[in-house]
Amino acid sequence: xxxxxxxxxxxxxxxxxxxxxxxxxxxxxxxxxxxxxxxxxxxxxxxxxxxxxxxxxxxxxxxxxxxxxxxxxxxxxxxxxxxxxxxxxxxxxxxxxxxxxxxxxxxxxxxxxxxxxxxxxxxxxxxxxxxxxxxxxxxxxxxxxxxxxxxxxxxxxxxxxxxxxxxxxxxxxxxxxxxxxxxxxxxxxxxxxxxxxxxxxxxxxxxxxxxxxxxxxxxxxxxxxxxxxxxx
Numbered sequence: 354x355x356x357x358x359x360x361x362x363x364x365x366x367x368x369x370x371x372x373x374x375x376x377x378x379x380x381x382x383x384x385x386x387x388x389x390x391x392x393x394x395x396x397x398x399x400x401x402x403x404x405x406x407x408x409x410x411x412x413x414x415x416x417x418x419x420x421x422x423x424x425x426x427x428x429x430x431x432x433x434x435x436x437x438x439x440x441x442x443x444x445x446x447x448x449x450x451x452x453x454x455x456x457x458x459x460x461x462x463x464x465x466x467x468x469x470x471x472x473x474x475x476x477x478x479x480x481x482x483x484x485x486x487x488x489x490x491x492x493x494x495x496x497x498x499x500x501x502x503x504x505x506x507x508x509x510x511x512x513x514x515x516x517x518x519x520x521x522x523x524x525x526x527x528x529x530x531x532x533x534x535x536x537x538x539x540x541x542x543x544x545x546x547x548x549x550x551x552x553x554x555x556x557x558x559x560x561x562x563x564x565x566x567x568x569x570x571x572x573x574x575x576x577x578x579x580x581x582x583x584x585x
Contacts, residue, residue, distance in 0.1 A: 361544070362386070364520030366498070366511055368393050369427060369478040370400040371417055372485075372567040375583050376526070376550040381486070381493055382584055383524045383548075388514055391428040391475055392499040395421050401430070402474055404567040408449040409559050415442050415567070419474055428499055430474040439467040446569070452558055455576030459488060462569075485568055489580045508534040515543050524548060553585050 365384030369391055370377055381387045395401060403416040418433035443463050450456045465484055471477040479495075486493070496518065503513045511533070515523050522544045525533060530547055538545040552564040555575050571579050 361522040362518075362520045363522040363524050364388065364515050364518060365524050366390055366514060367526070368401060369475055369482070370404070371402050371474075371478050372404045372415065372481055372569055373400065374404065374565050375552065375568060375571060376548065376565075378485075378489070378491070378568050378583055379550055380524060380526060380548060382491060382580070384493060386494045386496060386518050386520060388496045388498055388501070388518070389479065390498045392426050392497075395419075395425045395427045395430045397421060401427060401478070405565070406446060406449055406567055407557060407559055407563050407570055408445065412563060412566070413445060413449070415445065417474060417477065426499075428473070428475045428497075432471045432474055432477065434470065434472075443467050450558070450570075450573045453573040454556070456573050458576055459569075459573055462488065462572075485572065488572055489568075489583075491580060507532065508537045512537050512541050512543060516541060522546065553582050555582050 363383060363385045365380045366388040367377060367380060367390060369389045397419070398416070402419050403414050405412050405414055407413075416438070418436050418438050420431045420433050446463060462484060466477075466481045483495070498514060501514060501517050503510060503517050505513045511523065515521070521542065523538060524546050526548050527550070533545070535545050554562050554564075555571060557563065557570065557574055571583060575582055
């Protein structure tokens with residue numbers, strides 16, 4: 354991982370995710386300002402509305418049912434509340450993590466997230482993210498791309514967002530190598546750095562370790578050591 358100048362203002366820009374994985378939180382940790390790219394087009398059955406936990410029977414998806422059509426932006430996606438999805442999520446998490454070392458300490462987090470009636474997926478994702486960051490002791494400035502009113506497409510818009518918030522260093526996920534044009538960043542003297550996240554291992558119930566799960570797996574199993582493990 355490249356060293357960051359002490360005077361750098363590091364930006365992270367990601368689409369909102371539901372109970373995101375560790376690498377997502379690591380990008381927030383690295384950033385000074387984190388921008389939720391909430392006016393991108395919604396991709397159904399993506400990380401926007403689902404994530405994974407570990408159960409006694411193996412990996413299980415937690416999916417939030419949504420109402421969205423082609424072209425709907427992430428911020429406009431509504432939750433499909435005719436299904437009793439929240440109760441099923443809570444039941445799955447309770448059954449899977451009841452014996453986890455820090456389940457009792459954070460069980461109230463489930464009720465904070467799931468006992469509310471959510472109309473928009475974005476509101477659910479942002480609320481859950483902020484609550485999880487509090488538990489991790491991680492404070493960052495969080496903004497929304499839709500509120501910045503920045504023009505441009507693809508790489509150009511990412512650069513313009515960085516310029517709008519005064520960032521001179523952009524920390525991007527590894528997948529960005531496939532579509533980002535670094536020349537645009539170079540033209541504006543913005544350092545582009547790609548994440549190379551090495552997933553840590555930690556104590557889990559239910560047998561052999563499984564990686565790339567929701568952050569709640571780490572939090573319920575490792576409690577106050579979660580951020581240290583996540584960044585290790």
